[in-house]
Amino acid sequence: MTKVGIVITDPQRFDAADTMRDAVPLLAALHRRGAEARAVDWADPEVDWAGFDLVVLRSPWDYAVRPREFDAWLERADSLTRVLNEPALVRWNMDKRYLAQLETAGIPGVPTSYHEEESSLVDALAAAARGTGGSGGPADGAGTPAHVVLKPTVGAGARLTGLLRPDDPAASALGRQILAGPGTVMLQPEVPELSAGREKALYLVDGRFTHAIAKGALLAPGGGLRGGSYRETPQLVEASAAERAFAEQVLATTATVTGLAMPLYARIDIVESATDGLLLLEAELFEPLFHLPLAPAVTEVFAEAILARA
Ligand SMILES: Nc1ncnc2c1ncn2[C@@H]1O[C@H](COP(=O)(O)OP(=O)(O)O)[C@@H](O)[C@H]1O
Numbered sequence: 001m002t003k004v005g006i007v008i009t010d011p012q013r014f015d016a017a018d019t020m021r022d023a024v025p026l027l028a029a030l031h032r033r034g035a036e037a038r039a040v041d042w043a044d045p046e047v048d049w050a051g052f053d054l055v056v057l058r059s060p061w062d063y064a065v066r067p068r069e070f071d072a073w074l075e076r077a078d079s080l081t082r083v084l085n086e087p088a089l090v091r092w093n094m095d096k097r098y099l100a101q102l103e104t105a106g107i108p109g110v111p112t113s114y115h116e117e118e119s120s121l122v123d124a125l126a127a128a129a130r131g132t133g134g135s136g137g138p139a140d141g142a143g144t145p146a147h148v149v150l151k152p153t154v155g156a157g158a159r160l161t162g163l164l165r166p167d168d169p170a171a172s173a174l175g176r177q178i179l180a181g182p183g184t185v186m187l188q189p190e191v192p193e194l195s196a197g198r199e200k201a202l203y204l205v206d207g208r209f210t211h212a213i214a215k216g217a218l219l220a221p222g223g224g225l226r227g228g229s230y231r232e233t234p235q236l237v238e239a240s241a242a243e244r245a246f247a248e249q250v251l252a253t254t255a256t257v258t259g260l261a262m263p264l265y266a267r268i269d270i271v272e273s274a275t276d277g278l279l280l281l282e283a284e285l286f287e288p289l290f291h292l293p294l295a296p297a298v299t300e301v302f303a304e305a306i307l308a309r310a
């Protein structure tokens with residue numbers, strides 16, 4: 001009997017319903033196929049990882065608050081069992097500076113500058129406020145600088161992510177908070193289509209498109225999250241042929257850049273910008289919520305793909 005571990009975050013530390021949202025239907029589909037499968041917290045010291053034929057990372061979301069522990073676990077689990085997506089790909093994907101590598105290899109993304117020092121961030125914010133920075137659009141007719149977005153390179157769930165005016169003291173304060181993490185700050189111009197809730201997540205299993213979700217806007221102008229807490233409003237949406245081709249291109253380029261094999265699963269977050277066309281926001285290769293309850297047929301495809309790799 002194939003033994004599969006579905007890796008989640010400790011439900012005591014995280015919203016249990018969220019971390020189990022995909023795991024519940026996925027485990028049921030695996031059980032229907034005769035597999036022995038259960039959800040396991042990556043940080044649980046009691047787990048016998050060698051007892052699994054395969055462990056599948058699904059919602060290890062607290063990795064972002066303790067990346068070093070997660071990395072150490074990844075190394076240990078990798079030595080004891082088969083981990084998917086493969087740890088080398090996960091490590092590459094944990095830090096959003098992979099976006100710069102993909103951009104160099106031809107995948108258009110949101111224009112981003114990276115800051116490891118407060119001084120360089122302060123300069124970039126000042127340039128954005130004047131409308132002269134690479135990050136931060138031109139000032140409008142009234143001289144009001146366009147908003148910028150700050151976020152950490154290692155982050156998920158819009159943690160420490162803010163949509164702010166570059167001259168707002170809250171912007172530099174958020175930057176300092178990210179740097180103190182310790183972390184690296186990503187600074188981007190606001191993409192209006194993202195703020196209008198037009199981000200689309202395209203899902204692929206074994207490189208094949210399965211479904212697409214729109215999740216609505218998340219950031220409140222002036223800082224923080226709309227409605228005060230992280231709340232996606234996921235809806236199944238169509239993906240055009242061009243969008244699917246873009247997502248496939250992201251995976252193909254990832255393989256070229258990393259030299260690694262096709263991932264078991266991927267979520268490619270994109271937005272169509274009126275001025276710049278399709279842009280990659282992020283490629284989630286070890287943590288994406290699949291919203292399986294909205295797409296029951298995908299659960300079966302996913303379970304089959306897991307067992308085919310066991
Ligand atoms: N440049 C941007 N302009 C407008 N909104 C943004 C921008 N970058 C991110 N956002 C919003 O913040 C959310 C979280 O950012 P994202 O880069 O996806 O990081 P993560 O999901 O890993 O926390 C996005 O889903 C989007 O709603």
Ligand SMILES: [Mg+2]
Pocket residue numbers: 157269282
């Ligand atoms: Mg995201």
